[in-house]
Amino acid sequence: MTPTTDRPSTKSLALATVGALLVAALIVFGAVLPAEYGLDPLGTGRVLGLLALSQVQPITMADSEYRTDVVDLELAPTEWVESSYRFEEGAGMVYSWKATGEVSYNFHSAPDGAPVGYAESYDAQVSDRADGAYTAPFTGTHGWYWENVGTEYITIQLTTAGFYTSAHEGRSRASGERRLRDARGQPLR
Amino acid sequence: MSIARLRLVASVLPVLALTLVGTVVSAHPMDDQNAAFVQSIDGPAIFPFLYLGAKHMVTGYDHLLFLVGVIFFLYKIRDVVLYVSLFTVGHSLTLMWGVLGDIGANAYVVDAIIGLSVAYKAFDNVGGFERLFGRRPDPKGAVLVFGLFHGFGLATKVQEFTLSEVGLITNMLSFNVGVEVGQILALTMVLIGLTYWRSRTSFLRHAFATNVVLMVAGFVLAGNQILGYVFYS
Numbered sequence: 436m437t438p439t440t441d442r443p444s445t446k447s448l449a450l451a452t453v454g455a456l457l458v459a460a461l462i463v464f465g466a467v468l469p470a471e472y473g474l475d476p477l478g479t480g481r482v483l484g485l486l487a488l489s490q491v492q493p494i495t496m497a498d499s500e501y502r503t504d505v506v507d508l509e510l511a512p513t514e515w516v517e518s519s520y521r522f523e524e525g526a527g528m529v530y531s532w533k534a535t536g537e538v539s540y541n542f543h544s545a546p547d548g549a550p551v552g553y554a555e556s557y558d559a560q561v562s563d564r565a566d567g568a569y570t571a572p573f574t575g576t577h578g579w580y581w582e583n584v585g586t587e588y589i590t591i592q593l594t595t596a597g598f599y600t601s602a603h604e605g606r607s608r609a610s611g612e613r614r615l616r617d618a619r620g621q622p623l624r
Numbered sequence: 625m626s627i628a629r630l631r632l633v634a635s636v637l638p639v640l641a642l643t644l645v646g647t648v649v650s651a652h653p654m655d656d657q658n659a660a661f662v663q664s665i666d667g668p669a670i671f672p673f674l675y676l677g678a679k680h681m682v683t684g685y686d687h688l689l690f691l692v693g694v695i696f697f698l699y700k701i702r703d704v705v706l707y708v709s710l711f712t713v714g715h716s717l718t719l720m721w722g723v724l725g726d727i728g729a730n731a732y733v734v735d736a737i738i739g740l741s742v743a744y745k746a747f748d749n750v751g752g753f754e755r756l757f758g759r760r761p762d763p764k765g766a767v768l769v770f771g772l773f774h775g776f777g778l779a780t781k782v783q784e785f786t787l788s789e790v791g792l793i794t795n796m797l798s799f800n801v802g803v804e805v806g807q808i809l810a811l812t813m814v815l816i817g818l819t820y821w822r823s824r825t826s827f828l829r830h831a832f833a834t835n836v837v838l839m840v841a842g843f844v845l846a847g848n849q850i851l852g853y854v855f856y857s
Contacts, residue, residue: 443832448755451836452747459843467848472855 499526503596506604510538510583510591516606519578520599522571528597531566534581536589538563544577569597578603668791670798677802680781682810686738686845687774691807692814693745693838694767696831699822707767708811714771715778716800722779723796731780732853736846738777741770743842746835778803 443451469480473489480486508516520528522544541559555572558565561584571577577599583589595602658676681687694711698704721727744766747753753760782799821827 443750443755445755447832448750448752451750451832452752452839455743455746455836455839456843458840459847462840462844463847463851467844468851471848472851 495525495527497526497598499523499598499600501596501598502602503594504602505592505594508581508591508593508604510581510589512583512586512588514606515580515582516591516604517578517580518593519576519603519605520595521601522574522577522599524571524574526598527568527570528595528599529568530593530595530597531564532579532591532593533564534562534589534591536563536583536585536587537561538589538591539582539584540565541580542569542578543580544571544573544575546573546575549575666788666790668794668798670794673795673798674802674805677799677804678806678809679802680778681803681806686735686742686777687807688810688814689742689838689841689845690738690745690770690774691811692818693742693749693835695811695814695818696745696749696835696838704811704815707764708807710764710768711771711774712804712807714768714773715775715803718772718775719778719782719800719803720775720796722776723782724793726783727779728783729776729780730853730857731777731784732849732857734773734777734780736849736853737773738770739842739845739847739849741773741842742845743839744770746838746842749835749838750832 465477465479466483466485469475469483470485470488473480473486475481475486480489506518508518510516522528539561541556543554543556543559545554557569558567569577579593581591658679691708691711694707695704698707722729748760748763748766751760778799782796
């Protein structure tokens with residue numbers, strides 16, 4: 436079996452292969468190197484504006500005011516508390532909390548205009564601490580639900596720092612019961 | 625520009641565009657979100673891994689371009705099945721062996737070899753080995769050997785994440801089956817395209833040029849990975 440029916444001459448074959456290497460080198464050094472690695476040996480990155488692609492932008496300027504909060508939340512056995520914050524889309528915070536015992540918690544958020552009881556849950560576990568950074572995926576209400584699942588009194592110390600516009604502590608609801616559901620309609624644990 | 629030349633450009637541009645887009649998107653690491661998901665899994669998760677394997681194959685242009693090269697001149701469906709099976713055996717072996725045996729390799733080196741496998745196959749397709757060296761390396765053996773490298777590439781991608789030992793074998797088998805599902809999907813598209821193109825006279829006229837473009841694509845893929853090795857390893 437011969438691969439091709441019209442077999443090229445040695446000359447055209449060598450030309451094609453060397454040409455392929457040259458074109459590939461041109462693409463790699465002229466486009467990939469400036470766009471991906473910020474190096475511009477041929478000057479093409481500057482001329483074609485490819486250099487800008489390699490500039491990582493690690494800073495997001497904030498529109499809202501910076502605030503920090505440190506709160507102590509006390510929970511009797513079986514008691515629960517919500518800490519909610521107003522975030523604009525893309526705004527973020529760093530947080531850290533420690534509890535004197537294990538609590539069942541859930542970090543969730545609800546976009547503005549969502550149906551009553553709708554929430555998306557990102558982190559739901561039983562633990563006595565969590566540290567992290569959060570960037571709001573949409574404008575709305577974002578925050579924790581904590582529940583004391585033990586038999587002792589528990590204190591949670593929560594530190595938040597970021598660009599939320601308000602913080603709210605909630606221990607009761609108008610309906611008197613908690614009926615949060617996630618995007619799949621499952622009750623939030 | 626003559627019509628024939630325009631047609632030629634039209635036929636080779638997609639290959640080049642695919643390569644460029646792929647290169648800019650960088651060599652298909654799993655999306656950050658997928659990565660976070662994979663790391664959070666603790667236990668067997670058949671369908672997520674199946675999906676990830678299939679996605680990797682369908683969006684893995686280096687594997688796709690190699691397959692295009694391999695079946696470019698395979699007219700009989702029996703040959704297509706034979707060569708693709710060899711490729712599958714090759715990459716399945718090293719995928720499982722690499723992950724389960726925890727054998728690490730530099731991903732950039734493996735991906736550079738995968739890029740070169742595309743160029744190799746294109747060079748083989750234009751009769752390069754016969755012409756320049758007088759004999760052609762066994763194409764079946766070559767597909768098997770490059771299949772081994774492609775599998776190793778898959779393994780290094782999966783290994784970039786701290787995988788839980790729980791359900792590892794189930795998950796890896798699922799990933800592998802997903803790779804084959806993705807390969808069948810991709811292959812079907814390529815075969816439809818090639819079969820249609822073969823029915824026209826332009827196929828043989830532009831076969832040489834197309835394989836040269838494939839060679840360029842392979843060299844670009846390899847070059848990109850070599851740069852990655854130089855700058856990130």
